Amino acid sequence: MKNTIYVIVIAVCLLLAIIVFIKSRSGDSGGLDSIKRGEEMYWVMCNNPKCKEAYEIDKKDYYTQIEEKMRANPMSMQTPALTCRKCGEDSVYRAVKCPKCGHMFFHGKSGDFDDKCPECGFSKMEDDRQKARERRQAG
Ligand SMILES: [Zn+2]
Numbered sequence: 404m405k406n407t408i409y410v411i412v413i414a415v416c417l418l419l420a421i422i423v424f425i426k427s428r429s430g431d432s433g434g435l436d437s438i439k440r441g442e443e444m445y446w447v448m449c450n451n452p453k454c455k456e457a458y459e460i461d462k463k464d465y466y467t468q469i470e471e472k473m474r475a476n477p478m479s480m481q482t483p484a485l486t487c488r489k490c491g492e493d494s495v496y497r498a499v500k501c502p503k504c505g506h507m508f509f510h511g512k513s514g515d516f517d518d519k520c521p522e523c524g525f526s527k528m529e530d531d532r533q534k535a536r537e538r539r540q541a542g
């Protein structure tokens with residue numbers, strides 16, 4: 404009688420393990436699930452000179468589209484461009500809107516800091532780092 408209960412318990416545990424395994428497998432889409440919708444907005448900008456459309460998209464949508472593009476073209480080593488909502492070309496890249504002067508520019512194209520403004524030289528990343536350093540020195 405005792406043995407039968409053990410067998411049932413083991414069978415149930417195995418079944419649960421299989422369900423958890425399948426669930427975690429099917430829900431795994433390359434870490435995208437860890438990004439919550441509404442967490443952060445990204446600026447994107449169209450590189451088509453005739454279009455120049457700039458708009459904000461959800462961080463989750465940004466990475467979902469990047470992942471789709473990468474899957475469609477796995478040999479490409481470059482960060483894929485998103486499809487523009489205005490002109491329909493694959494020429495939209497992540498952009499930054501300068502909090503100081505409002506200038507829009509492409510993310511990671513301007514030197515030492517990914518978000519350094521080519522117009523006024525302000526970088527939020529640099530500014531944050533500077534502030535953190537000052538706070539540490541102040542003790
Ligand atoms: Zn466009």
Ligand SMILES: [Zn+2]
Pocket residue numbers: 501502503504505506520521522523524525
């Ligand atoms: Zn600026």
